[in-house]
Amino acid sequence: MPTKIQIQNLRKVYDTPERKVHALENVNIDIQDGEFICLVGLSGCGKTTLLNILAGFVEITHGDVYMDGKPITEDYDKGVVFQEYALFPWLTAVQNVEYGMKIRNVPPDERKRIAMEFLRLVRLEEFADLFPHSLSGGMRQRVAVARALAFDPQVLLMDEPFGALDAQTREELQDLTVDVWQKTKKTVIYVTHNLAEAVFLGNRVVVFIPNPGRIREILTIDFPRPRDALAPEFIKTQRRINELIRDWK
Ligand SMILES: Nc1ncnc2c1ncn2[C@@H]1O[C@H](COP(=O)(O)OP(=O)(O)OP(=O)(O)O)[C@@H](O)[C@H]1O
Ligand SMILES: [Mg+2]
Incomplete structure (x- = not known):
């Protein structure tokens, strides 16, 4: 599959009146066309910032982001779904x-x-x-x-889209999301705090750690679909991601 999005040596520093906030450092990911990528990590590790950069909404401090081989701009066709989307x-x-x-x-x-x-x-x-x-x-x-x-x-950017919903509704929408993704073959970049959701949805899960936000590890999830969230391997992967998020100091 061709590379859809290339993120190279990405750094983002927000320059606020009070101080500089180092949101992302040395982020590198190649996202394939049609891939489903989940971003996880503690609050403040730069997930939303990365999504906003991928949408072309937020300026890059250093590094490069390419869409189909060209530097990313705001004016490409993307679908954006945020939490409690108005x-x-x-x-x-x-x-x-x-x-x-x-x-x-x-x-x-x-x-x-x-x-x-x-x-x-x-x-x-x-x-x-x-x-x-x-x-x-x-x-x-x-x-x-x-x-x-x-x-x-071309690309669907989703930031905790189902975070505010009850567990049953969220599961229903996860199934629906997989269904839609399989039918439409979109490249999906999906932010979630819910590790079961990440393992259920993603082809790969990118684990971020904060201060500054950076990638700890990228895991490939190759369980066949439909996935069984109660399978031992599934739970083991979820536990491993949890450790990666928490034990990094
Ligand atoms: N517009 C902004 N101006 C200044 N600092 C910002 C801005 N947006 C985000 N930040 C800072 O950048 C860092 C990363 O924020 P971001 O919202 O990307 O994190 P996140 O991983 O999405 O967190 P959460 O899981 O809580 O949504 C934080 O330290 C935050 O304070
Ligand atoms: Mg966020």
């Missing part, structure tokens, strides 16, 4: 999914058709005409996923 409350579910296409002047019939297709993918076609306040938290996150996918982005 849907537009004045738009229905389907209008929320249509929004990006509307901005880009996709004709109304066409964008409605595409939006319904993605609502179907996240199993919400019956709820297309409801406003966000009438949907549950899990349903809103599914709308956010549909919205992120509707423009057929």
Whole structure:
């Protein structure tokens, strides 16, 4: 598989009025096209910063990030799903999914058709005409996923997208995420605190440690899918990642 994203010697220092915050140091990762990469690590180790850099939202202090061999910019097609992603409350579910296409002047019939297709993918076609306040938290996150996918982005950037949800809903959305990923073949970069989630979803799990945020280890997860979160090997891997995160001093 070709390399989709190359991260080389990346450093990020935020220059705040009070002091400089060293968020990322010497980060190197090659992400293959169609790969599902999970980022884990303690709070403050730079996961969101890296996602924002990959979105082109945050400037690089040092090093290089390439997308398809070219330096990354903000204007490539990406889908972004953050924790408690704000849907537009004045738009229905389907209008929320249509929004990006509307901005880009996709004709109304066409964008409605595409939006319904993605609502179907996240199993919400019956709820297309409801406003966000009438949907549950899990349903809103599914709308956010549909919205992120509707423009057929090359890359999907997800930052603890299901973190605020109860365990059952989160598991349901994990299954859905794998399903969508297998159907759409997107490159997915997924931040989570939940190690079981990382081992369930990822082809690789990148373990970060803080001060400054840097990579401790990159683990390849090659358990066949669908994965069994109760299998001994699965739990062993989860435990190993937990140790990598915690015992690094
Ligand atoms: N806009 C900003 N200005 C200054 N410092 C920032 C900014 N954003 C993040 N930081 C700092 O960079 C470091 C990494 O933050 P980041 O949000 O990337 O961590 P994280 O791994 O996503 O943490 P969490 O798991 O809590 O979400 C922290 O020390 C934080 O204070
Ligand atoms: Mg974060």
